[in-house]
Amino acid sequence: MSKTYTPEELKKLPFMNENLNIEQRVEDLLKRLELKEKFKLCAGRHRWETKPIDRLGIPAFLMTDGPHGVAPHSSGGKECTYFPVGICRAATWNHDLCFQFGKALAEEAREVGAHMILGPGVNIDRTPLCGRTFEYQTEDPYLNKKMAVPVIKGVQGERIAACIKHYICNNQEKNRYTYSAEVSQRALEELYFPAYKAAVEEADVWSVMGSYNKINRVYGCAHKKLLKKVLMDRWGFRGFVVSDWNATHLIDNPEDCIKAGLSLEMPRAKHYKRRYLKEAFSKGKFTEEELDEIVKRLLRVMFLVGIFDDPSTLPQGVRNTKEHQDIARKIAEEGIVLLRNEDNILPLERDQIQKIAIKGLNADRKLAEGGGSSAVKPPYEITPRTGLEQKCEDKIEIIDDVEEAEYVFLVLGLDHEEHNDVENSDRESLELPEAQLDLIDEVTEKNENIIVILINGSPIRMDNWINKVKAIIEAWYPGQEGGHVIADIIFGDVNPSGKLPLTFPKRLEDSPAHLTEKRYPGNEKVFYEENIFVGYRYFDTQNIKPLFPFGFGLSYTNFKYKNIELDKTEFSDNEKLTISLKIENIGKREGAEIIQLYIQKVHPKIERPVKELKGFKKVFLTPKQNKTIQFKIIKEALSYYDDDLKLWNVNEGEYKVLIGGSSRDIRLESKFNYKKQ
């Protein structure tokens, strides 16, 4: 009969001693657990929590969605700050802002009583049709890890667990519960792993969510090679793996999940029902040691988030504060991308305008609660119309007649409805909804000063109307402060600096995932035949002109790149190559520029992209201000994964440094040699 402790007795047990190190506390608690209690800890209840073990004072471990704000469905309906979505945050290319966001998100999670936030979402944008492109970050593995790591550090700095998702290759929503991503090891290593690897090695992420789909015919939540061998043994992941909700349902048995390293089946037991575990255990399908390995990972994170500690010693939670709203506004300010600005029509001079018109359904739509599990219920949401009305006040009249208006704002985009940027449903084309195309035709017939504002989270086809409009602002789903920021950008109170974190193709057929049906949508199997050639890696190597390239974004000022210098023309192992250059603001307004560094192997022995992002710096400059920028390159930046050798390799020879304001706007070049020691 297992001992029941009084609260006083519990307090004296080693695992309750905050002065002991985490591993000592884990070991002490683990050895006190009965077998059936270990089984109990392996599956959730009430959709968002683990089961408490009252005998030992183990409380429920609570988790909540989502990647850009605490969700109402997993916080008892709480109103929380609606931050700009993941793709907007990635378009800031701003590490510090990502950290601040993570910290704020954790403060809100703590305030609603959660111990873990189910985010960030980092699946690579392999196809522009993916329904959750808005939730994720980018097509590029380097930018992906650089934007994910600071978010995780910001979250976990508040002793809230981050849960990076969805591991791995959940790059489409179509058939998400069943498809198998048929993907090469090289593509995994060079494209799909980096954000997760960095999350473990650089941010010590405390949880990873196993994906619905299969990877090379094995379900994500039972994938021993990817979970145990890669995530845990190779990268050193010490946290716990949680299944996506109901992601274990098509897996054959519990032991495959246990042996793979799945600690927690959510939202409730399917394979991890205690009677199933008891039966499998009694038949020797798994050992208590294997069970202990997955249970102690969950216990470890419980200690890390302070679930047993005096709450007064933990970071306090806050929700819907002015500070959080300012962070939401800042992300929108730096993540919104100016795509077109013919005749420098923007920014508008408020004092010189009498009448404007605002058209389009997205002028008034409040979209925070759409999109699926990433929904947020904000205390308010400033729509584009409200933002513009507040900016115009009584100075500019907002009229209905588009012929009479001096400027017409067309607020277009998608709406988180089916096939329109929503979970569990991919888009069916890059087109805007038909009614919006008709509206563009109608309005552009009557007025030439059309400014399009896009509210969307994935690439839109524009070549059929782009030349009819003067300006295009890609505002993404810009969070609850979005309307204010859009108006600030239009009237010049904010100089846009966002840069596209993914390619906008001219036509869907130009995208590498859309060359054949096998590649997308596939069937039971989705063949990642494009291998490493995703996004600009494909467009630039094949020399296909995109509508807007990766890394593109306009500003109200201009920047001059000059004086590139390398501190050596040849370097080898253990050495660093320093690349320096000067950047000058040659325009009339202060602004930010994101300087991008790409590396190219000259005459590669094996197929390689013509360029790969290996560095970026965001600098804020006043007019005429100069800054010297430095990049440090080590040999890893030159490496590729060799599928034959089954290891990362670096070839000797000549490489190019390409520095620019986008993947297609290379301003400076230089060369160097790499020579093995």
Ligand code: GLC
């Ligand atoms: C959903 C999503 C996942 C989310 C979870 C809980 O199906 O795939 O991102 O965190 O279930 O809502």
